[in-house]
Amino acid sequence: MSNFFEKSDLTRKDVDEIVSETLKNCDDGEIYFENSKSESILLDDNKIKSSNYNSDLGFGFRAISNDVVAYSHSNEISKDALKNSAENLKSTLKSIKGTYNHEIPKTNNKFYDDINPIEQKTLDAKLEVLNKVNNYLRKKDSTVKQVTASFSGEQKSIEIIRSGGEALTDVRPLIRFNVSVMLEKNGRKETGVYGIGGRQSYDDYLKNDNWKNVCEEALRIASVNLDSKPAPAGEMKVVLGPGWPAILIHEAIGHGLEGDFNRKKTSAFHDLMGQKVASEGVTIVDDGTIDKRRGSLTIDDEGTPTERTVLIENGILKNFMQDRLNARLMNTRSTGSGRRENYKHIVLPRMRNTMMLSGNQTQDEMIKSVDKGIFAVSFGGGQVDITSGKFVFNCTEAYEINNGKIGSPIKGATLIGDGPSILKEVSMVGNDMMMDPGIGTCGKAGQGVPVGVAQPSILIDKMTVGGTKL
Amino acid sequence: MIKDQEYLKSKASYCLDLAKKLGATDASVTVGNSISETVSFRNKVLDESNRSDSLAISIETYIDKKKSSISSSNLLTDNLKTLIEKCFETTKITPEDEFNSLPDKELLAKNIKDLNLYDQSHLENDKKIDYLKELEETASIDNKIVNTESGFTENKSNFILANSDGFCNGYKSSSFTASCVTVAKNENSMERDYEFTSKCHLSDISNPLELGKVAAEQTIKKLSPKKIGSDKISIIFDKRISKGFLSSFAGAISASSIARGTSFLKDKVNQQIFSNSVNITDKPDLIKGMGSKCFDSEGVKTETLNLVKSGILNDYLVDTYNGKKLNLKSNGRSGGSTNLYFENGKISYRDLLKSHSKILYVTETIGHGTNLVTGDYSVGATGFLVEDGEFKYPVNEITIAGNFNEMFKKITLANDLEFKYSVNSPTMMIDGMTVAGK
Numbered sequence: 001m002s003n004f005f006e007k008s009d010l011t012r013k014d015v016d017e018i019v020s021e022t023l024k025n026c027d028d029g030e031i032y033f034e035n036s037k038s039e040s041i042l043l044d045d046n047k048i049k050s051s052n053y054n055s056d057l058g059f060g061f062r063a064i065s066n067d068v069v070a071y072s073h074s075n076e077i078s079k080d081a082l083k084n085s086a087e088n089l090k091s092t093l094k095s096i097k098g099t100y101n102h103e104i105p106k107t108n109n110k111f112y113d114d115i116n117p118i119e120q121k122t123l124d125a126k127l128e129v130l131n132k133v134n135n136y137l138r139k140k141d142s143t144v145k146q147v148t149a150s151f152s153g154e155q156k157s158i159e160i161i162r163s164g165g166e167a168l169t170d171v172r173p174l175i176r177f178n179v180s181v182m183l184e185k186n187g188r189k190e191t192g193v194y195g196i197g198g199r200q201s202y203d204d205y206l207k208n209d210n211w212k213n214v215c216e217e218a219l220r221i222a223s224v225n226l227d228s229k230p231a232p233a234g235e236m237k238v239v240l241g242p243g244w245p246a247i248l249i250h251e252a253i254g255h256g257l258e259g260d261f262n263r264k265k266t267s268a269f270h271d272l273m274g275q276k277v278a279s280e281g282v283t284i285v286d287d288g289t290i291d292k293r294r295g296s297l298t299i300d301d302e303g304t305p306t307e308r309t310v311l312i313e314n315g316i317l318k319n320f321m322q323d324r325l326n327a328r329l330m331n332t333r334s335t336g337s338g339r340r341e342n343y344k345h346i347v348l349p350r351m352r353n354t355m356m357l358s359g360n361q362t363q364d365e366m367i368k369s370v371d372k373g374i375f376a377v378s379f380g381g382g383q384v385d386i387t388s389g390k391f392v393f394n395c396t397e398a399y400e401i402n403n404g405k406i407g408s409p410i411k412g413a414t415l416i417g418d419g420p421s422i423l424k425e426v427s428m429v430g431n432d433m434m435m436d437p438g439i440g441t442c443g444k445a446g447q448g449v450p451v452g453v454a455q456p457s458i459l460i461d462k463m464t465v466g467g468t469k470l
Numbered sequence: 471m472i473k474d475q476e477y478l479k480s481k482a483s484y485c486l487d488l489a490k491k492l493g494a495t496d497a498s499v500t501v502g503n504s505i506s507e508t509v510s511f512r513n514k515v516l517d518e519s520n521r522s523d524s525l526a527i528s529i530e531t532y533i534d535k536k537k538s539s540i541s542s543s544n545l546l547t548d549n550l551k552t553l554i555e556k557c558f559e560t561t562k563i564t565p566e567d568e569f570n571s572l573p574d575k576e577l578l579a580k581n582i583k584d585l586n587l588y589d590q591s592h593l594e595n596d597k598k599i600d601y602l603k604e605l606e607e608t609a610s611i612d613n614k615i616v617n618t619e620s621g622f623t624e625n626k627s628n629f630i631l632a633n634s635d636g637f638c639n640g641y642k643s644s645s646f647t648a649s650c651v652t653v654a655k656n657e658n659s660m661e662r663d664y665e666f667t668s669k670c671h672l673s674d675i676s677n678p679l680e681l682g683k684v685a686a687e688q689t690i691k692k693l694s695p696k697k698i699g700s701d702k703i704s705i706i707f708d709k710r711i712s713k714g715f716l717s718s719f720a721g722a723i724s725a726s727s728i729a730r731g732t733s734f735l736k737d738k739v740n741q742q743i744f745s746n747s748v749n750i751t752d753k754p755d756l757i758k759g760m761g762s763k764c765f766d767s768e769g770v771k772t773e774t775l776n777l778v779k780s781g782i783l784n785d786y787l788v789d790t791y792n793g794k795k796l797n798l799k800s801n802g803r804s805g806g807s808t809n810l811y812f813e814n815g816k817i818s819y820r821d822l823l824k825s826h827s828k829i830l831y832v833t834e835t836i837g838h839g840t841n842l843v844t845g846d847y848s849v850g851a852t853g854f855l856v857e858d859g860e861f862k863y864p865v866n867e868i869t870i871a872g873n874f875n876e877m878f879k880k881i882t883l884a885n886d887l888e889f890k891y892s893v894n895s896p897t898m899m900i901d902g903m904t905v906a907g908k
Contacts, residue, residue, distance in 0.1 A: 007546060045730050047567045050539065051560055055553060057544045067512075072521040075543040085521070092519035092595065123563055146730055182732055182843065189843050191732070231848075233871065233906035234700040264512065266617055266653050268660065344522060381838035383850075387653055387662035388695075390867050392837035392850035414839045414848040414869045416906075466839070466848045466869025466906045470700055 004033040004059075004159060008077045015082065016165040022063060022086040023163040027098030028324055029063040029089075030162045032301065033077070034343040038154040039118050043130035045146065051123070060343040063089040065098040067329055071346050102328065104168065107305035111289055111296045112199035114171040116155040120201045126151050129211055137181055137215050143226070144219070145189070146182035151175070151202065156342075160303045168303035173199050174294065174450060176439060177206065179218045185226050192222030193396070197438040199292045221378065221397050224409045231398070231413035231467025237373030238415065238463045239366045239401065243434035244378055246455035249284060250354050250442065251382035251391040252419040253277075257286075257311050257319075258444075259326030259337070259349040261386050268389035268420045269317065277317045278423030281359045284312040286321055288336055288352035294438040295353035295452035299336070302347055306336035311354075312423070323349040341447035351442060353452035359429025363457040366428050368404040374465055375399045375406055376415070389419035392466075414466035422460065430457030473503040473525070475640060478630040481527065481545055485554060486634055489531045492558045494634075496532035496572050500767070501525075501545070502629035509595050510621040511602040514610065517619070519595060531557050535566040569794040572768070577800055578637050579765035579772070586758050588626075588642040589671040598622040601648065601678045609652050609682030614690050616660075617653035620682075622646075624672075637769040645760075646672045650685040656693045661864075663689035663834075668891070670758045688833070691854070695864040698830070698855060698907045705870060705903050706822060706831045706856070712812075712898035713891065714835070716750070718874070720807045720893075722842045723777065723785075725792030734845035734874060735783065742781045744878045747815060750778035752787075754808035761809040761892025765802065772802035777810075781879075811894040815883030819897050822884045824859035830905060831856050832870065845874035851905075868907040877903065 005011060015031065023029045036056045042049045060073040061082070070092035072085035133149040153175045160168045176197035183190055194217040196205050240248060261267035269277065278284075288297050288306025297306045302324050310318050322330070323338030326349055339350040367375060375398065382393030392414050400407035433456040442451040482499045489497035503525050510518040528541040531554070538561040540553045593601075606618045623646070630640035649666035665685040667676035707715070719735075727733035735743065744750075754763050754772035763772050768790055775785050788796070789804030823829065832853040839848040848871035855862045877900050884897040 007548070048565050049567075050537075051564050052538075053540045053553070053556060053560065055540075055542045055544060055549070057542075068516050069518040070520075071518065072523075074523040075525045075545075076523070081523075088519075088521045092516070123560060127563075127565070146732060184731075189732070191843055231871075233869075233904050235908055264617060264619075266660075266662070344524065346518070346520065383836045383838070385662065385834075385836060385852075387660050388852070388866060390836070390850060390852070392839070392869070394837055394839045394848065411844075412839070412841060412846055412848065413871065414837050414850055416837075416850040416867055416869050418867060464697075464867065464869060464906050464908075466850070466871050468848075468871045468873075468904045470702065470904060 004077060010077060010079050014079055015161055018082050018086050019161055020163045022089055025097045026063045026065050030160050032060045032343055033159045034058060036154060036156040037118060040150060040152040041126050042150045043134055044148045046134060048127060058343040061085040061089060063093055064325055065093050069346060073344050104303045105305055110298050112173055112292050115173050115201060117153040117173045117175045117201045121203060133179055133211055133215055137219060141219060143183040143185045144181055145184040148180040150178050168299055170299050175202050179214045181218045181222050183222045183226055188226060190222050190225035192218040194218040195437060195439040198294045224397055228409040228411045230469040231410040232465055232469050233467040235462055235464050237370045238460045239375045240458050241377040242430060242432045242455060242457050244436040245376055246356060246453035247379055247382050248393060249356050249455060250351060250453050251384045251393060252417060252422050253284060254351045254354045255384050255386055256419050257321055259320045259322040262320050263326045263330050267386050272317050275317055276315050277420060278312050278315040279426045280315045281429050282312060282315050282423055282426055283357045285310050286351055286354045290353055293353050293452045294450045297352060300338045301340045302338040304334045304336040304338060306352060309335040321349045323347050339449050341449055345447045348444060350449055351451050355454035358431050358433040358456045360431050361428045363430055363432060366457060366459040367401055367406060370401045371403055373401045375401050384419060391419050392416045416464045416466060425461045426458050427461050428459040432456045472505050472626050472628050482630050482632040485529050485550060486632055488554050490634060494531040494558060495534050496634045498530050498572060498633035500629060500631050501527045502627060504625060504627035506623055506625040508621055508623040509598040511606055512619045513617060514606045529554060529557060531561050533561050535568055535570045536561050536564050537570040538564050569791050572633050572635055573770045573790040573800055575635050577770045579769060582639055582764045583755060585755060585762045587670050587762055589644045591672040593624055593672060605650055605678035605682040608679045609650055609686045612686055612690060614654045614656055615652050615686050616655045620650040622648045631769050633769060641764060644670055646675050648675055648681060650681050652685045652689045654689040654693055658694040661689055661692040663692060692864045695866040697867050698865050700906045702902050703905050704826045704829050704899060704901045706829055707898045708833045709895060709897055711832055711835055712895040713893045716810050716893050716895055718840050720787060720810055723787055725786050725788040725796055727842060728786050729792040729795040732843050734842060738783050741783060743783050744778055744781040745881050746781040748778060748781050748881055749813040751776055751813060752807045752810045756809045759809040763808050767805035770800045770802040772808060775801060809892055811887060812883055812896060814885040814887045814896055817884055819884045819886045822897060822899055823856055827858055829856040847872050847874055868905055870903050870905055872903045
């Protein structure tokens with residue numbers, strides 16, 4: 001655990017006093033201290049291209065009155081810096097009053113260990129794995145023209161101090177191992193990318209030479225794409241594979257169910273609570289409590305323990321994801337979804353691990369039912385326009401379906417759909433729910449946070465595929 | 471107050487001295503401080519204030535051809551000491567890379583021009599609030615506007631870049647940014663659009679009335695969109711979208727993509743890659759330019775580059791490391807392009823709209839559908855259908871797709887270039903792209 005006051009003129013008592021004094025007339029607020037240590041080691045073009053270590057320390061001080069948020073952050077942990085921030089907050093909230101300051105529920109659950117993954121594997125050992133990856137791939141296939149492999153690891157220690165001296169702490173490990181490979185054959189180049197990660201040590205993910213499986217998967221995706229032909233353009237049926245394709249759920253539905261957009265009535269879902277927004281059989285949850293997953297948190301960045309929040313149950317909209325601010329203004333409770341990228345950013349309601357639960361059909365049945373459509377196995381990034389509800393995502397591995405059979409692979413195409421209506425087009429839900437491999441980062445208002453997704457195979461009756469072949 | 475040059479210099483020289491003392495053969499340090507103050511409004515009342523004071527230091531140490539780096543936000547001496555020691559130890563066990571080095575001494579910037587990038591004006595939060603009040607009052611006049619959000623950010627930064635070859639320079643810069651996002655609603659749909667202004671100098675930013683008015687008008691125009699059928703069609707890209715093609719182009723000609731062989735523009739220097747009416751310039755010394763730089767992130771001097779002349783690619787964006795790999799000298803583009811723009815075309819905006827009987831006019835794209843390895847492009851789009859030069863109706867939930875190799879050769883540019891951002895383009899038309907819709 002970090003001692004944030006060790007090297008400063010600040011004592012714990014000073015902090016308590018300044019926080020309590022600044023927030024005495026406010027509805028909510030806290031001071032958030034963060035100490036993060038991170039590394040990234042990159043092999044590229046046959047060489048160790050960079051080895052970087054970062055240490056970041058700072059605080060963010062937040063005061064809230066009604067729906068007005070004042071925030072100030074600094075890297076200097078000192079009495080002066082804290083007092084300056086306090087003055088800045090008071091100047092914004094000079095004529096406003098509040099009394100809420102709702103208590104934080106307690107938890108004894110922990111979803112990961114207090115480890116520092118960076119220290120748990122030597123640099124030499126990490127370099128060795130990266131070199132093995134490079135040699136393995138280049139030896140394996142002569143069409144391999146470029147290999148990039150990387151380790152990134154982080155330990156983030158946080159402490160939240162609230163008015164009255166209540167303190168909450170968390171230590172969060174996070175790692176990711178990534179391999180990207182580019183193939184060239186007959187003048188054509190294609191890439192394949194695969195990664196794994198979560199909130200454990202590197203070696204928990206690399207047991208039994210698991211790096212080889214990561215290499216194989218990246219290589220497989222690139223090889224498939226080398227043989228891909230132009231994607232079709234127009235509306236058709238789409239079968240999504242299990243696991244990572246659930247970023248469709250994340251983009252199409254997830255963002256629209258975040259509390260802030262609904263309080264502000266800018267989400268296409270804001271007036272649909274209790275209504276049918278998906279086909280029967282579709283249940284979607286957002287779960288921060290899955291052991292050691294990338295999107296899991298013991299407590300959120302306001303100190304609220306995370307939970308498993310049911311968003312849509314059997315097609316009916318049940319809950320939004322809430323942080324303290326939006327929960328208070330919407331007369332409900334926080335779902336432990338208040339997150340921030342780091343101390344430089346304000347808290348927003350965000351997703352954790354967003355999952356569509358299994359149904360009882362098989363992927364085979366879905367493919368067989370399609371005359372003309374596509375089968376999408378993996379995706380790159382996605383994006384959504386919350387207001388109009390339109391969302392897109394980009395296929396990185398997809399195939400044609402003709403007369404109930406999987407055909408040729410097709411080039412990366414964008415799929416576009418309408419969030420509020422897409423889940424009503426889901427006509428089959430598979431029995432094969434799978435988590436993603438632990439690689440997702442969600443962006444909102446310029447802040448990136450680690451998230452997870454999961455889903456079974458699903459059949460969507462109508463979606464627009466943005467290929468070039470008419 | 472923002473940290474002054476003397477403070478930053480003292481931190482930088484402490485780090486360089488310590489690295490040398492430990493045994494580093496070379497080292498370079500960047501130290502920066504930036505303070506920004508933002509006020510946000512929502513539906514005509516104060517929503518948020520945010521003050522940010524950020525320090526950052528990054529250090530690279532070399533032992534001959536071995537290199538490693540660290541970065542931190544904690545500038546306390548004993549933290550810096552620990553980190554530099556760690557960095558040096560890591561460098562020792564990092565494998566050699568023959569291309570690692572500081573930039574060539576003769577390429578380092580010597581004369582630092584004053585490009586007028588810093589305005590010391592300070593706008594008190596109360597004044598920012600007045601600006602946003604006016605802005606949102608204007609934005610919400612029409613009752614179809616159901617939500618307004620706006621923000622005003624003032625940012626001041628200062629930095630020093632120093633290396634063990636004696637380079638030690640830096641300068642202050644500032645920016646003032648105001649933005650407005652509006653949501654409009656009618657019985658058919660709810661739509662969002664925006665407008666913003668960002669300048670180095672406070673006196674140059676747009677009038678709040680203008681900003682609010684434009685945002686509202688653009689949003690209302692998008693109401694009741696239709697989906698069009700799949701088709702091959704000519705597409706006009708609004709200025710705020712056409713500049714994105716330049717950013718992709720800059721990524722594809724960065725020496726790192728070229729050296730790695732992961733760019734569709736590899737080996738294309740001296741070849742025709744755009745239609746012959748297209749010229750692309752990267753100009754670092756634009757007075758008050760949003761992308762202006764006196765030197766690049768390694769201290770190398772920057773000069774204007776005519777990247778594309780009459781459609782022919784002349785140059786890559788070269789930094790020291792990748793330059794050495796490609797046998798090219800750095801042209802001061804470590805960290806990317808500066809003020810990058812398409813030069814004006816010959817046709818007016820009006821005439822461009824009338825150039826075909828049916829045109830899709832794109833005002834927004836979503837998704838990350840740009841593949842710089844293959845040049846394949848596929849994104850979601852919203853915009854308008856234009857017939858015989860007239861805007862007919864808004865369009866959404868469609869995708870547009872093509873491949874840059876072909877798209878670049880079919881570009882026609884209007885003559886309406888403005889310098890609003892660091893990357894700028896006139897309105898652009900590309901013939902014969904695929905639209906996927908109904």
